[in-house]
Amino acid sequence: xxxxxxxxxxxxxxxxxxxxxxxxxxxxxxxxxxxxxxxxxxxxxxxxxxxxxxxxxxxxxxxxxxxxxxxxxxxxxxxxxxxxxxxxx
Numbered sequence: 001x002x003x004x005x006x007x008x009x010x011x012x013x014x015x016x017x018x019x020x021x022x023x024x025x026x027x028x029x030x031x032x033x034x035x036x037x038x039x040x041x042x043x044x045x046x047x048x049x050x051x052x053x054x055x056x057x058x059x060x061x062x063x064x065x066x067x068x069x070x071x072x073x074x075x076x077x078x079x080x081x082x083x084x085x086x087x088x089x
Contacts, residue, residue: 006034006054006084008063012070013048013078020051023075031066033058048077054084 014020020040028035035055043050057063063081070079 006036006056008055008057009082009084010035010053010055010066011078011080012051012053012076013043014051015075015077016047016049018049018075020049023073024051024070027066027069027073028053028055031058031062031069032056 012020012024014023020037033056035053037051038054039050039052041050041052042048057066067079067081070076
């Protein structure tokens with residue numbers, strides 16, 4: 001039920017050795033009303049870290065601004081934001 005309030009899924013690929021919270025935290029706080037880290041995995045044969053969040057944005061117009069802001073951060077290699085498909089029982 002709590003995840004229903006987090007309609008977006010955000011995937012951010014970081015360079016190896018980056019601290020996701022330290023690098024992304026202030027930008028995510030600026031554009032997101034709420035977020036929950038759901039996974040951290042290695043990618044590109046261990047050369048990158050993928051962080052995935054369930055999130056809600058502060059406003060409808062914040063999606064492109066969030067992606068642009070994250071892409072400008074040194075250490076961010078890729079960003080994907082998509083609307084989650086919520087399954088009802």
